[in-house]
Amino acid sequence: MTTITHRQLALLLLITVGSFLVSPAIAANTTTVADADLPSEPVEVRGYELTYGENVTNGRIAVFDVSGFGETTRINTSGVIVRNTDREIWSTAVPAGDLADSGASTVRLGGLGWQDSVTATRTGWAAVGGDTTYRVSLSHDNTTRSLYHSSAVEAEPIIAGQRVRLNATATGFAVGVNGSTAPLPSLNESVSLDGLRLRNQGARLVAVHNRSRTAVRVANRAN
Numbered sequence: 001m002t003t004i005t006h007r008q009l010a011l012l013l014l015i016t017v018g019s020f021l022v023s024p025a026i027a028a029n030t031t032t033v034a035d036a037d038l039p040s041e042p043v044e045v046r047g048y049e050l051t052y053g054e055n056v057t058n059g060r061i062a063v064f065d066v067s068g069f070g071e072t073t074r075i076n077t078s079g080v081i082v083r084n085t086d087r088e089i090w091s092t093a094v095p096a097g098d099l100a101d102s103g104a105s106t107v108r109l110g111g112l113g114w115q116d117s118v119t120a121t122r123t124g125w126a127a128v129g130g131d132t133t134y135r136v137s138l139s140h141d142n143t144t145r146s147l148y149h150s151s152a153v154e155a156e157p158i159i160a161g162q163r164v165r166l167n168a169t170a171t172g173f174a175v176g177v178n179g180s181t182a183p184l185p186s187l188n189e190s191v192s193l194d195g196l197r198l199r200n201q202g203a204r205l206v207a208v209h210n211r212s213r214t215a216v217r218v219a220n221r222a223n
Contacts, residue, residue: 035085040147043118043138047084048109050093050118052136052147054078059090080107080120080138094120099136103223116140125166125173125184125205126222129156133168134223146170155218159196160209164218175205 039053058077078096083089094105104121117140124134136148152167165176166184173184177193185191190199197208198218205219 038081038083041145042083043140043145045109045116045118045140046111046114047086048089049083050107050138050140051081052079052120052138053081054096054148056081058092059083080105082107082109100134100223122223124150124168124222125153125219127153127155127164127166127219128217130154132222133166133173135168135173152176155207157207157216157218159207159214159216159218160212162194162196164196164198164205164207166205166219 036059038049038051039056040051042049042051044050055076055078058075059081077092079092079099080094082091082093093107099105099120099122103123104119107118107120109116109118119139120136121139121144122134122136124132126132131153132150133153134150135146137144137146139145149168149170152165155164155166157163162177165181167174167176167181174181175184175191175193175198176182177196177198180193182191182193184205185198185200187200187202190197192198192210195210197210199206199208203221204217206215207218208215
């Protein structure tokens with residue numbers, strides 16, 4: 001009868017535990033590029049697909065989705081996404097935070113004998129005392145496509161018992177007071193909604209009460 005010494009037993013346990021630790025690491029480093037739908041219709045350039053999304057699953061996924069120790073091989077990302085399934089490329093080329101800071105960023109593409117670029121632009125309005133509503137678009141070859149718009153925001157100031165809302169849309173921005181809405185007026189133009197006149201002064205949006213003539217800044221232009 002073969003007996004196992006304490007030293008042999010300890011070595012066996014060490015090898016067993018080590019296999020559990022190493023196996024997930026191997027699986028997590030074995031990745032492929034997912035061909036699932038992108039968060040919005042992409043701009044295509046010679047096999048490259050570029051789009052924008054927020055809190056989307058990273059398309060460079062592990063072949064084996066391993067969950068353990070409170071972690072998983074699937075992670076979420078936000079920003080300008082570049083994918084080329086033939087070349088096994090899936091990358092967040094411009095993180096959402098960087099685009100918010102800069103307002104615009106150029107993604108350069110290339111291959112054997114060619115180069116090209118796509119420009120990402122983020123424009124928005126920051127409500128006074130509130131959040132920012134914004135749009136993201138990609139431009140290539142003299143064509144601009146809107147790919148993302150965030151949710152509506154509300155300004156904190158109250159004018160005659162009313163607050164002003166701003167909302168990014170697929171085509172631009174909208175303003176609202178109570179249940180009334182209208183497109184954001186052009187530069188130096190204004191629109192009247194429920195007793196308030198909203199005037200676009202370029203860098204800011206001002207609300208003027210029609211009766212008292214009280215003027216209050218309700219939003220600032222932002223990335």
